[in-house]
Amino acid sequence: MRPTSSAETFPANTPAASQVFTAVLSHGPLARLEVSRRVGLSPAAVTKAVRPLIEAGYLVEGADEEARPALGRPANLVRVDGGRALFIGVKVTGDEIIGVLTDLCCRVRVARHLPLPDRDPRTVLSGIAELVEQLLAETDGPAAPVLGLGIAVSGDVDRGEGTVRYSPFLEWRDVPLAELAAMTTGLPVTVDNDVRALTVAEQWFGAGAGLTDFAVVTVGAGIGCGLVVHGRVVAGAHGVAGEIGHVTVDPAGPLCHCGNRGCVEAIAGEAAIVRQVHEATGVRLTHPGEALALAREGVAGAREVYARAGEAIGRGIATVANLLGPERVIISGEGLAAYDLFAEQIRDAFVTAAFGSAAQCDVRTRPLPFEEWARGAAATAIQSFITPDTSR
């Protein structure tokens, strides 16, 4: 399967180079002096760090439009040449694999689906290989090589080892996915938890850029949460972290599949909403979209279900804010399709349950295209390429 030869690596593996590059990556075209201010290096150090990056083609000088300052020598802006390198991100779900081809700036170029007949690791692996093959065919040529493959899987994933320790959804245990995928594709592979991958994408390329403490809350089939504290994504000592979906918001609430009562997910998860709408309206629902349709039509029982879901999510976010005091919480996920139905309740519940100035936390939403999860996987690959270690 395609020799893929070289294994091109990032020049200058010094922390300073990574910092400088990351700053330029996250904050668009920047003057060297501005970079120096941001990362706390001397201007001279920035000049020296930038040079090899320009020589290698990762950075280029000159921006499209330079907003001239009134005084002094105009800045010589530096930006990342997105087209210099490509990455592939893959998200494995229960019934399909989604893959994207992105550039170095994590902009999606091509997105592809592949249905998944079963969840056997071999099946998934060959599916990934096929998807990667398809995406590689979309490449421009050797000028923009594909430098990494990121794979996002739900569950307990050890990114350092590149193994899936336990994924209830896929029914996997201790699958050395990175190693296997590297063998079949010949690419450097990064494997991470799906929510953390999405969080990395937000941290580097999204609404978390420049923040050291924020949270990403995903609303969909499950309710997940990625946390960035002290500038680093929280992984958890035992493979569990960010389980906002299983924060209890009502000990008398509905039973959750985790065995507990009144988890956020048992109230606001997709399955829970469908079940509750059915109970409230008596309508038989065969598809999640139908619950949403009922609420949109104004059926009171359905609307109330969404309202309660919003309240649960708002409380969950308040819990995160009370414990960690993030600067921002970014709500995302497929569930945002129903955002208008519970936006108010999320906000109200958050403000009520947030303690003191935790309520100042900036809670915002971010629409999530279907390929966003795969893009998160690509972001982890880009991160691995630039900074070999997991740390900042």
Next chain:
Amino acid sequence: MRPTSSAETFPANTPAASQVFTAVLSHGPLARLEVSRRVGLSPAAVTKAVRPLIEAGYLVEGADEEARPALGRPANLVRVDGGRALFIGVKVTGDEIIGVLTDLCCRVRVARHLPLPDRDPRTVLSGIAELVEQLLAETDGPAAPVLGLGIAVSGDVDRGEGTVRYSPFLEWRDVPLAELAAMTTGLPVTVDNDVRALTVAEQWFGAGAGLTDFAVVTVGAGIGCGLVVHGRVVAGAHGVAGEIGHVTVDPAGPLCHCGNRGCVEAIAGEAAIVRQVHEATGVRLTHPGEALALAREGVAGAREVYARAGEAIGRGIATVANLLGPERVIISGEGLAAYDLFAEQIRDAFVTAAFGSAAQCDVRTRPLPFEEWARGAAATAIQSFITPDTSR
């Protein structure tokens, strides 16, 4: 007030020196090679970092008892000379100031109380000055100078600035406490939130030594929580963090002073327990200890109050574990006096509400002598002395 002259500083302000010293401080006598393994430096670097520290007297060679390995050259253990320097820690509560004199290893030598007639910053400041004066009098002489003063205050404290931004308990706003105390005492002053200070003490000298991710939960008048993530104490973007006391565990629960319902603190805080025991038994209680006494006597209503309190605390801890996945949770605080009355409930509620392997988190208790809060303050002073910046 006592010139205090010199302002002795830590030699070698390089990160490596701090890391080496901290490792020796937290993990008793260590061989240089062992230090090198722990902090990831080369043996040569450790040798070079240790030398100036020995010359300055902070480290000494040779331990009391060296467990000889069977083979090879025996290690030349290095440990901190606790007596080389002293620190003062002060905790300001509503009605008194507690001060301790500790050595460099944060071992308490002397502890003193001082009643506080009112909460005016001037009164508190002169109280601190008096307490510091008393503790300075216990000093051995110039061989063991007092090198720092740590002050712990509840509320929103900016450690970097050394200001109390807002303390509801003291009714303070924007008091530049570090600056003021430095002027009156002539010592380098560190000001921090009380729970965070306690957490620093655990991180460096207690059950959190060597861990990068853990939590300290304090049970007492309030329910607080200090979090260490990625090896650093979480401060929160808006001055709020670790507010486990205001995590909602029962939306139908009793009203909390924060305006919300069913907070952990509204169920398990001291005032809440007293109120609930009164409601359950009808006995008029004039002192918190009486509630405990009733429960100890086996009065069913009182016991149930404690049981519910334990359940609330256990749920709160589970929430922390679900979100952050700490390696360990350390329960401490005056409320532990009643630990036998709710230990089981804490454990049960934790195990039930913890999601998946989050239940593997090591939850343990740690008795907390009354001067422990002040010791935490001293720990922050020691930390500031060794590492000028707040980071690791």
Next chain:
DNA sequence: GGGATTCTTTTCCGACGTCAATAAAAGAAG
């Protein structure tokens, strides 16, 4: 064409940490 101002680069230098070699301190083996 001078300042004035701001951004960038150059040059020098010191600090720090690794590498590789060496020394040191034991017990084990013969």
Next chain:
DNA sequence: CTTCTTTTATTGACGTCGGAAAAGAATCCC
């Protein structure tokens, strides 16, 4: 008793990285 093995500690050469200061560059304003 000598030599080998094993482990720990130290030394000094070397390279790298980042900072300080000064010079250079590019623009606007006067």
